[in-house]
Amino acid sequence: xxxxxxxxxxxxxxxxxxxxxxxxxxxxxxxxxxxxxxxxxxxxxxxxxxxxxxxxxxxxxxxxxxxxxxxxxxxxxxxxxxxxxxxxxxxxxxxxxxxxxxxxxxxxxxxxxxxxxxxxxxxxxxxxxxxxxxxxxxxxxxxxxxxxxxxxxxxxxxxxxxxxxxxxxxxxxxxxxxxxxxxxxxxxxxxxxxxxxxxxxxxxxxxxxxxxxxxxxxxxxxxxxxxxxxxxxxxxxxxxxxxxxxxx
Amino acid sequence: xxxxxxxxxxxxxxxxxxxxxxxxxxxxxxxxxxxxxxxxxxxxxxxxxxxxxxxxxxxxxxxxxxxxxxxxxxxxxxxxxxxxxxxxxxxxxxxxxxxxxxxxxxxxxxxxxxxxxxxxxxxxxxxxxxxxxxxxxxxxxxxxxxxxxxxxxxxxxxxxxxxxxxxxxxxxxxxxxxxxxxxxxxxxxxxxxxxxxxxxxxxxxxxxxxxxxxxxxxxxxxxxx
Amino acid sequence: xxxxxxxxxxxxxxxxxxxxxxxxxxxxxxxxxxxxxxxxxxxxxxxxxxxxxxxxxxxxxxxxxxxxxxxxxxxxxxxxxxxxxxxxxxxxxxxxxxxxxxxxxxxxxxxxxxxxxxxxxxxxxxxxxxxxxxxxxxxxxxxxxxxxxxxxxxxxxxxxxxxxxxxxxxxxxxxxxxxxxxxxxxxxxxxxxxxxxxxxxxxxxxxxxxxxxxxxxxxxxxxxxxxxxxxxxxxxxxxxxxxxxxxxxxxxxxxxxxxxxxxxxxxxxxxxxxxxxxxxxxxxxxxxxxxxxxxxxxxxxxxxxxxxxxxxxxxxxxxxxxxxxxxxxxxxxxxxxxxxxxxxxxxxxxxxxxxxxxxxxxxxxxxxxxxxxxxxxxxxxxxxxxxxxxxxxxxxxxxxxxxxxxxxxxxxxxxxxxxxxxxxxxxxxxxxxxxxxxxxxxxxxxxxxxxxxxxxxxxxxxxxxxxxxxxxxxxx
Numbered sequence: 001x002x003x004x005x006x007x008x009x010x011x012x013x014x015x016x017x018x019x020x021x022x023x024x025x026x027x028x029x030x031x032x033x034x035x036x037x038x039x040x041x042x043x044x045x046x047x048x049x050x051x052x053x054x055x056x057x058x059x060x061x062x063x064x065x066x067x068x069x070x071x072x073x074x075x076x077x078x079x080x081x082x083x084x085x086x087x088x089x090x091x092x093x094x095x096x097x098x099x100x101x102x103x104x105x106x107x108x109x110x111x112x113x114x115x116x117x118x119x120x121x122x123x124x125x126x127x128x129x130x131x132x133x134x135x136x137x138x139x140x141x142x143x144x145x146x147x148x149x150x151x152x153x154x155x156x157x158x159x160x161x162x163x164x165x166x167x168x169x170x171x172x173x174x175x176x177x178x179x180x181x182x183x184x185x186x187x188x189x190x191x192x193x194x195x196x197x198x199x200x201x202x203x204x205x206x207x208x209x210x211x212x213x214x215x216x217x218x219x220x221x222x223x224x225x226x227x228x229x230x231x232x233x234x235x236x237x238x239x240x241x242x243x244x245x246x247x248x
Numbered sequence: 249x250x251x252x253x254x255x256x257x258x259x260x261x262x263x264x265x266x267x268x269x270x271x272x273x274x275x276x277x278x279x280x281x282x283x284x285x286x287x288x289x290x291x292x293x294x295x296x297x298x299x300x301x302x303x304x305x306x307x308x309x310x311x312x313x314x315x316x317x318x319x320x321x322x323x324x325x326x327x328x329x330x331x332x333x334x335x336x337x338x339x340x341x342x343x344x345x346x347x348x349x350x351x352x353x354x355x356x357x358x359x360x361x362x363x364x365x366x367x368x369x370x371x372x373x374x375x376x377x378x379x380x381x382x383x384x385x386x387x388x389x390x391x392x393x394x395x396x397x398x399x400x401x402x403x404x405x406x407x408x409x410x411x412x413x414x415x416x417x418x419x420x421x422x423x424x425x426x427x428x429x430x431x432x433x434x435x436x437x438x439x440x441x442x443x444x445x446x447x448x449x450x451x452x453x454x455x456x457x458x459x460x461x462x463x464x465x466x467x468x469x470x471x472x473x
Numbered sequence: 474x475x476x477x478x479x480x481x482x483x484x485x486x487x488x489x490x491x492x493x494x495x496x497x498x499x500x501x502x503x504x505x506x507x508x509x510x511x512x513x514x515x516x517x518x519x520x521x522x523x524x525x526x527x528x529x530x531x532x533x534x535x536x537x538x539x540x541x542x543x544x545x546x547x548x549x550x551x552x553x554x555x556x557x558x559x560x561x562x563x564x565x566x567x568x569x570x571x572x573x574x575x576x577x578x579x580x581x582x583x584x585x586x587x588x589x590x591x592x593x594x595x596x597x598x599x600x601x602x603x604x605x606x607x608x609x610x611x612x613x614x615x616x617x618x619x620x621x622x623x624x625x626x627x628x629x630x631x632x633x634x635x636x637x638x639x640x641x642x643x644x645x646x647x648x649x650x651x652x653x654x655x656x657x658x659x660x661x662x663x664x665x666x667x668x669x670x671x672x673x674x675x676x677x678x679x680x681x682x683x684x685x686x687x688x689x690x691x692x693x694x695x696x697x698x699x700x701x702x703x704x705x706x707x708x709x710x711x712x713x714x715x716x717x718x719x720x721x722x723x724x725x726x727x728x729x730x731x732x733x734x735x736x737x738x739x740x741x742x743x744x745x746x747x748x749x750x751x752x753x754x755x756x757x758x759x760x761x762x763x764x765x766x767x768x769x770x771x772x773x774x775x776x777x778x779x780x781x782x783x784x785x786x787x788x789x790x791x792x793x794x795x796x797x798x799x800x801x802x803x804x805x806x807x808x809x810x811x812x813x814x815x816x817x818x819x820x821x822x823x824x825x826x827x828x829x830x831x832x833x834x835x836x837x838x839x840x841x842x843x844x845x846x847x848x849x850x851x852x853x854x855x856x857x858x859x860x861x862x863x864x865x866x867x868x869x870x871x872x873x874x875x876x877x878x879x880x881x882x883x884x885x886x887x888x889x890x891x892x893x894x895x896x897x898x899x900x901x902x903x904x905x906x907x908x909x910x911x912x913x914x915x916x917x918x919x920x921x922x923x924x925x926x927x928x929x930x931x932x933x934x935x936x937x938x939x940x941x942x943x944x945x946x947x948x949x
Contacts, residue, residue, distance in 0.1 A: 258564070258565050260565040260566055260567040260773075261565040263567055264549075264565055264567060264722065264771075264773045264777065265546050265549065265550070267773065267777035267778075268545050268546045268722070268777050268780060269546050270781070271777050271778070271780040271781030272543065272544075272545065272546065272780065272781075273781075274782070274783050275783060276539065276542070276543055276783050276786045276787070277783045277784045277786075277787075279535065279539065279854070279856070284848070285848040285849055285851065285854050285856060286528055287849045287850075294518075295518035295521055295522035296522060297522050297525070298519075298522045298523050299525070300523075300525050301523075368762060369761065372711070372712055373712075376674065376678065389748075391523075391747065392740075392747040392748035393747065393748070394748050399759070399762060405761060405762040405763075406710075406753075406762055406763060407711050407712065407762075410704065410708065410711055427737075428733050428736050428737045428748075429730075429733050429734070429737070431733050431736070432729040432730055432732070432733055433730075437691075437694050437729065437754055437756050438756065439759060439762065440711075440754065440755040440759050440763055441753075441754040441755075442707065442751065442752070442753055442754075443736075443748065443751065443752035443753075443754075444750065444751060445746070445747070445748035445749065445750055445752075446750045447750065448702065448703050448704035448750055448751065449702050449703065449750050450617045450618075450702060450703045451702070451744070452616070452617040452621070452635075452636055453617070453636070453641050453644055453662040453665055453666070454505075454509075454640060454662065455508075455509050455512055455513070455634065455637075456641075456662045458662050458666040460666070460670075461666050461669070461670055461702075461704055461705065462615075462670060462673065462674070462677070462703050462704030462707070462708050463703070463704025463750070463751060464704075
């Protein structure tokens with residue numbers, strides 16, 4: 001049976017990190033999964049909800065649900081967007097009193113998966129055939145770790161990558177300090193938290209930091225670059241696409 | 249006392265209860281799935297689960313007591329007087345208070361010690377001048393190393409175990425329960441209850457633990473089989 | 474990058490971004506806090522790991538607290554009857570002012586001008602010590618850390634370790650200037666603790682009235698529970714003739730068996746001990762043992778309003794363990810004072826705005842990255858991130874944030890609620906990307922982007938968005 005997924009790339013990745021979405025596409029296709037990209041997709045609404053404008057996220061929820069409700073399974077390449085759907089969508093849909101939207105949302109939410117979780121738990125694969133001969137640390141982002149409870153999936157997938165040396169990061173479970181608009185509303189605090197994360201990364205002497213959220217990685221890489229550490233960041237999908245056919 | 253506090257004199261009572269009742273007309277949000285808010289086992293920062301202690305209850309009790317630096321002696325019932333005498337002598341205890349319901353044979357042979365047998369009738373002030381106290385124990389909890397005093401005649405009133413600097417507590421093994429959950433099937437609360445789990449301590453200065461602030465600074469537990 | 478286009482929205486002189494700033498820059502404070510929170514975190518981790526049934530205990534704790542809150546009116550009436558039945562006197566206080574008045578008038582009725590106190594956040598919330606002092610009554614704090622804070626005319630900075638912000642030599646100097654005048658002290662914590670023991674013992678033996686908080690009040694039996702470590706609590710609860718205990722309306726537990734659940738949850742979560750050294754339980758007045766008079770003051774002080782909020786209600790489940798403080802990345806770098814409230818840390822960030830509603834407390838729901846570490850350790854499973862997000866919306870709905878921010882988010886919502894509008898926006902950004910990238914590469918940026926680039930580089934906008942690539946590569 002051929003699996004078919006609709007990719008939700010998120011507004012953020014669509015605009016700033018197209019390579020992550022392309023890598024996810026390559027990995028999924030290499031596993032025989034048919035990938036679609038519904039073009040009406042936009043944004044999950046997380047930034048509105050988390051900043052305090054939840055009611056403004058309702059039209060975004062509606063757009064998401066209308067866009068994806070025909071899809072068999074939805075794969076998101078962001079832990080925090082996936083958590084947004086799981087934790088807030090039903091409550092936001094309920095606000096509309098639109099019975100149709102509510103029931104469509106209720107049916108849709110359990111079909112939305114985070115990328116690594118989809119690979120290990122739905123497809124049932126841990127070795128996708130990738131090669132990435134570098135020293136790597138995994139930073140479990142807060143939403144992926146504490147909302148989605150995804151930790152082992154990523155570790156399994158990274159552990160199977162040829163040549164990859166997985167190095168423990170001290171205080172790995174601690175937040176990087178990003179927090180969406182927190183990063184600018186409480187900018188000095190955000191960068192103080194980040195400074196410790198960066199110090200732990202530097203101490204781990206790795207070449208690449210891998211995570212399931214480009215938003216956190218953008219924040220981390222902003223400081224890694226500013227401090228000329230030479231450490232790069234990469235979404236898990238991009239690591240997994242290394243050495244596969246079709247990677248661009 | 250307190251005749252001036254009849255309920256009818258307290259308009260705030262009615263006001264608070266009305267506010268609470270009207271607040272409760274809004275139903276609380278469903279707490280959601282029980283998976284949320286649970287630590288992901290095996291992830292960094294989450295404690296590695298330690299298998300439950302497989303020690304016998306009494307041994308577990310002793311281990312936990314020692315862990316918080318109580319002195320522990322294990323004896324047969326007949327060995328209690330000798331153990332008590334040994335502690336009194338090695339701790340240089342010169343004066344002693346005991347509750348009137350405590351088995352007299354336990355302390356009669358302690359030698360040259362000023363002894364006060366307290367029946368709870370006099371004032372509590374004065375016990376601070378006494379070195380030590382001996383009590384029995386209604387119930388002890390192994391998992392937490394807790395001594396439970398519930399005001400029985402062999403435990404006395406609370407002040408006697410508070411002001412002297414040495415507390416010698418005799419725990420019979422049949423009084424030891426495994427965990428906290430069994431506590432209130434063993435003891436009632438018609439008397440005041442004190443749970444003691446270690447010598448008094450503070451960590452208020454730079455989180456450095458200092459044993460002994462206001463309560464007894466030395467806790468000696470005699471476990472008797 | 475959505476927030477780059479937003480104008481600056483955090484320029485206020487009140488609130489957490491402002492109050493936390495000097496603390497973030499205080500490297501000594503940050504080092505103190507880090508070692509303290511790390512140490513307690515590790516201790517907690519060890520004793521929690523011993524309990525195979527920890528998650529079941531948390532679920533029970535949550536259920537018991539929720540049950541009480543959802544039926545609070547009947548539990549309050551039940552508690553009142555039980556306490557009266559065992560010889561206690563119950564007083565009801567609508568707010569802090571009334572609670573203060575009740576306590577002061579009780580002290581005056583006995584003709585006393587001094588009282589001893591056991592550490593109590595609720596009385597801190599009331600500002601009881603100041604109120605008593607204005608009424609000519611001196612209240613002596615007897616918990617070592619509270620004593621330190623009181624002598625220094627300072628404020629507590631941690632729920633469990635209120636003087637976490639002071640080091641031993643500061644405390645030594647303080648004692649030498651106050652309770653140990655004329656005595657040379659070393660800065661050894663053992664010596665300092667002994668100095669406080671000597672000073673306070675006289676107070677305990679002479680005091681006629683004690684004031685305490687309440688950790689738990691058992692509705693079934695009228696039993697009050699106070700947990701502590703030092704023995705100062707036992708002194709206050711046992712020696713004086715009159716005992717006045719103050720509690721918020723939410724502190725009720727239905728039965729003694731329910732209480733046992735919290736005697737497991739609280740010490741392990743709070744101090745990281747299997748059990749705290751001393752726990753006292755008493756039921757009203759006990760002839761021949763302890764106070765001859767017992768007064769219980771039950772205070773609302775806006776808790777009923779918190780109760781009325783379907784999402785906010787769970788905040789009242791809190792048992793004040795402070796585990797959430799010790800895991801919070803924000804608290805670890807700001808300390809308690811930055812929260813400008815009796816209740817700091819994540820729990821304070823949700824409790825303070827609901828209880829006090831002050832301008833500065835309204836910034837607290839944003840003082841979090843929503844990382845969720847607090848929820849994971851909470852022994853009664855308060856979903857703190859959920860309440861934070863809820864309160865953000867509530868504060869904004871009540872109109873306490875700049876309308877320019879609202880306007881920008883409204884535009885964003887309009888763009889993002891339609892695939893075609895988003896298409897257009899992405900194409901426009903792509904077209905202007907040389908301009909934008911050059912602008913972003915420019916040293917100091919205004920507004921929000923400037924706040925980002927203080928310590929972080931910005932990314933470049935790529936040539937092609939994913940959707941454009943997708944269509945192009947498929948010849949669409």
